[in-house]
Amino acid sequence: MHSPIIKPYPITRSLIPEIQEHPIHFVSAAITPEACFYLRNHFAYPRITGQSFVLSVGGEVQKPRTFQYEELLRMPSKELTVPLECAGNNRELFRPRVFGEQWGAGAISQGVWRGVALRDLLRLTGLQASAKEVVFEGHDSGRRPDLEGEFVFARSLPLGKAMHPDTLIAYALNGEPIPYKHGYPFRLIVPQWYAMASVKWLRSITVIRNHFSGPFQDIDYMYYPEKDSDTRKTPVTTIQVNSIIQQPLNRSVLDKGMHLIYGLAWTGTGWIKHVEISTDGGENWRPAVVQPASQNAYSWTFWNYTWLADQKGEYTMMSRATDSFGFVQPAAAKWNRKGYGYNAYSVVHVQVE
Amino acid sequence: MHSPIIKPYPITRSLIPEIQEHPIHFVSAAITPEACFYLRNHFAYPRITGQSFVLSVGGEVQKPRTFQYEELLRMPSKELTVPLECAGNNRELFRPRVFGEQWGAGAISQGVWRGVALRDLLRLTGLQASAKEVVFEGHDSGRRPDLEGEFVFARSLPLGKAMHPDTLIAYALNGEPIPYKHGYPFRLIVPQWYAMASVKWLRSITVIRNHFSGPFQDIDYMYYPEKDSDTRKTPVTTIQVNSIIQQPLNRSVLDKGMHLIYGLAWTGTGWIKHVEISTDGGENWRPAVVQPASQNAYSWTFWNYTWLADQKGEYTMMSRATDSFGFVQPAAAKWNRKGYGYNAYSVVHVQVE
Structure with missing residues (x-):
C-alpha cells in the first residue's frame, strides 16, 4: 500500500x-x-x-x-x-x-x-x-x-x-x-x-x-x-540521423533552477559525432555531453545537457545530432505523403515559473 | 502462443x-x-x-x-x-x-x-x-x-x-x-x-x-x-457539454464501404438530448443514434452513426452534443491560459481508399 x-x-x-x-x-x-x-x-x-x-x-x-x-x-x-x-x-x-x-x-x-x-x-x-x-x-x-x-x-x-x-x-x-x-x-x-x-x-x-x-x-x-x-x-531504406529530447516534456512547467535535459541520438550512417542543444529556439547552440562512441556502431547514443533556468518565461529547446558521415538533422523534415523518415530537430516548449 | x-x-x-x-x-x-x-x-x-x-x-x-x-x-x-x-x-x-x-x-x-x-x-x-x-x-x-x-x-x-x-x-x-x-x-x-x-x-x-x-x-x-x-x-466548476468520436481514429485510412462511427457524450448540466454527426467538415449534420436517456442522470451517453463511405477521398467527421439545458458544443473552445474546459466538436480526419 x-x-x-x-x-x-x-x-x-x-x-x-x-x-x-x-x-x-x-x-x-x-x-x-x-x-x-x-x-x-x-x-x-x-x-x-x-x-x-x-x-x-x-x-x-x-x-x-x-x-x-x-x-x-x-x-x-x-x-x-x-x-x-x-x-x-x-x-x-x-x-x-x-x-x-x-x-x-x-x-x-x-x-x-x-x-x-x-x-x-x-x-x-x-x-x-x-x-x-x-x-x-x-x-x-x-x-x-x-x-x-x-x-x-x-x-x-x-x-x-x-x-x-x-x-x-x-x-x-x-x-x-x-x-x-x-x-x-x-x-x-x-x-x-x-x-x-x-x-x-x-x-x-x-x-x-x-x-x-x-x-x-x-x-x-x-x-x-x-x-x-x-x-x-x-x-525508404536507411535510417536518417535523428535525436529526441526525452525530458523535459513538451509544454511542461518547470521551476527556476538547474534542469537536466536529456535524450537519445541515432543514425543509420556511421555513428553520432555530436549533439547540440538550443534553449532559445535555435538562435544559439551548445554541445551536449555525449556518451563515448560505443564499440557497437549501431546502438543509440545517450546525451545530456545541464541547463540553468534562472529567469521566468517561455523557452523553446531543440536538439540536433550530427553523424560521422556529416549528416545533420534539418530544421524541417522533408514532407512526404505517407509521412516517413521524420528527422527534424526535436523541439520542446517549456515554461519556467 | x-x-x-x-x-x-x-x-x-x-x-x-x-x-x-x-x-x-x-x-x-x-x-x-x-x-x-x-x-x-x-x-x-x-x-x-x-x-x-x-x-x-x-x-x-x-x-x-x-x-x-x-x-x-x-x-x-x-x-x-x-x-x-x-x-x-x-x-x-x-x-x-x-x-x-x-x-x-x-x-x-x-x-x-x-x-x-x-x-x-x-x-x-x-x-x-x-x-x-x-x-x-x-x-x-x-x-x-x-x-x-x-x-x-x-x-x-x-x-x-x-x-x-x-x-x-x-x-x-x-x-x-x-x-x-x-x-x-x-x-x-x-x-x-x-x-x-x-x-x-x-x-x-x-x-x-x-x-x-x-x-x-x-x-x-x-x-x-x-x-x-x-x-x-x-x-472552473461545472462540466461543459462534450462528446468524443472514439472510432474511427484521427488520420486513419479506411476502405470503401460501411463504417460505424461511435463515441460518447456527457454534460454537467442535465442530460444529453442529442448528438449530431457531420462527415463533411460541418456543412451538413445528421442525428446519431443515442442510447435512451439513462435512469441515472449523470452517466455518459453512448452514440453511434453508420456511415457509407462510397467514394475515395478525405473526409472530416465531427460530433456535436446538445444537453437538456440547451447547451451545445461550440465549433471552437473558449481559449484560456491554463487550458481548462475544452469542449469543441470532436473532429476526426479520415482517408477512404
Whole structure:
C-alpha cells in the first residue's frame, strides 16, 4: 500500500493489428524492456505451427534448401545491439499532416539480437549469377484497405545489403528466444535500415533476378514527395540521423533552477559525432555531453545537457545530432505523403515559473 | 502462443506525480476498467496510516467531530454512476497551445461510486449560520513550481453544492473499496463538476465563513481568458457539454464501404438530448443514434452513426452534443491560459481508399 507500482505503459495505437508505441519519454535504458518495446504489425498475429520452425531458402540459388530451427541455433552466430525504428516514427509532426498511424516519438526501441548472418546461409545454398534482390516473407498475412485480395507481409533487400555481414537471421532477443510478438522464432534484422526491413515470423527467403514489387515494397514504405501524384517516389531504406529530447516534456512547467535535459541520438550512417542543444529556439547552440562512441556502431547514443533556468518565461529547446558521415538533422523534415523518415530537430516548449 | 493478449494501456503523462490517461479510443464500457481509469495526481502518493481511516469535520459547525471508517460504512449510503473528467481534458487541442499536462481526450473515466451524502454528515455536526464554503483536504501534499513551501491538495465547495444530496463521501468504487490510487479510503465525489473537486484521500472537512483561497482553488483550476494578465479569471466548476468520436481514429485510412462511427457524450448540466454527426467538415449534420436517456442522470451517453463511405477521398467527421439545458458544443473552445474546459466538436480526419 505504501509503495504503489508506478510504471510507464506502451501507447496503444491500434489493437488489430496490434500497434503499440514505446513510452520513450519515460524509459531510458540501453535495452528497451520487452513490456515497452514498440510493436508495429500489419496484420493479426500469425499462428505458430511446426512449419514456423523451418526456414526455406530458394530462387536464384545453386541448391535450394530448408533450415531447421535447431540447425540455425548450432551455426556460428553474432550478437548486435540494434535500434529498430519504424519509418513512420514522429509521423504526427509532419505539416501538412498526413494519414496513417499517428506515431509520436516512440516508434523506436533497442535490443540485443543474436542470429546467423544471412550471407552464411546463402553461402550454403550458393547464389546464381542472375541474383539481384532477396525477398523475405513473413507468416503474417491479411487484407489491405487499398487492394483486393490477401497479402503476405513481404519485403526485399538489394543483394549488397542482404550480404552485409550484420544482416542477421535472428532467433534471440536479449538472450532469450525472440518474443512471439516480435517475430518468434525467426526475424530478419537489418541494422541501419528502418524497421519495415526487419521482417518478423520469417518463413522464406527467395533470391530473385529482378525487382520485387509487393505492396509493402512499392506502395508502402516509399517517399512520395507530391501530394497528388506518385512521381519521383523513392524507397525508404536507411535510417536518417535523428535525436529526441526525452525530458523535459513538451509544454511542461518547470521551476527556476538547474534542469537536466536529456535524450537519445541515432543514425543509420556511421555513428553520432555530436549533439547540440538550443534553449532559445535555435538562435544559439551548445554541445551536449555525449556518451563515448560505443564499440557497437549501431546502438543509440545517450546525451545530456545541464541547463540553468534562472529567469521566468517561455523557452523553446531543440536538439540536433550530427553523424560521422556529416549528416545533420534539418530544421524541417522533408514532407512526404505517407509521412516517413521524420528527422527534424526535436523541439520542446517549456515554461519556467 | 496462438492467442496473444492484446489490450489497450493507459497513456503515461507523468510518473511522479503519477498521471495516466484513459485509452478512451479503445475502451467502450459503461464502467471504466480499473486498469484503464485515468489518474491525475498533484503529488506523490500519500502514506496510508491509521489516521487515514478517520475523517474530521470541523470549523463553522455546531459540534465538531470525527467519523471512523466503520461508522461511515454503517450509515445510509447511495450509489451513483458518475463520469469524472479532468478540467484539462483535451488540453493539447487548444490553439494557441498552452502549458500543462498535454492531455488528449482520455482524461475522463466512469465508475459507480458508493458513499454517504455529505449533507448527512453535516446534519450530524450541525452548521453555524456563518457557514459559507466547505473545505476538503486530502492526505497528499508536496511542492509546487510556482510557490515556496509545502502544500496540501485542498479544494472548497460553496455550501449549496456541498449540501447537494449527491455530493458524496465515497468509500467504494464499482462494489469494492476505492482503489488506493483513486483515493482510498475516502474520496469526495462531486457529480457534474470537473474532477479537481472530487478530492482523493480525504482527511478533513472544514466549514468556513469566507472564501477559501488555496492555490488549487485560486491559482489552478481558474479560467484565465487573457494570456498576460489575470483579469477576468473565473473558477472552473461545472462540466461543459462534450462528446468524443472514439472510432474511427484521427488520420486513419479506411476502405470503401460501411463504417460505424461511435463515441460518447456527457454534460454537467442535465442530460444529453442529442448528438449530431457531420462527415463533411460541418456543412451538413445528421442525428446519431443515442442510447435512451439513462435512469441515472449523470452517466455518459453512448452514440453511434453508420456511415457509407462510397467514394475515395478525405473526409472530416465531427460530433456535436446538445444537453437538456440547451447547451451545445461550440465549433471552437473558449481559449484560456491554463487550458481548462475544452469542449469543441470532436473532429476526426479520415482517408477512404
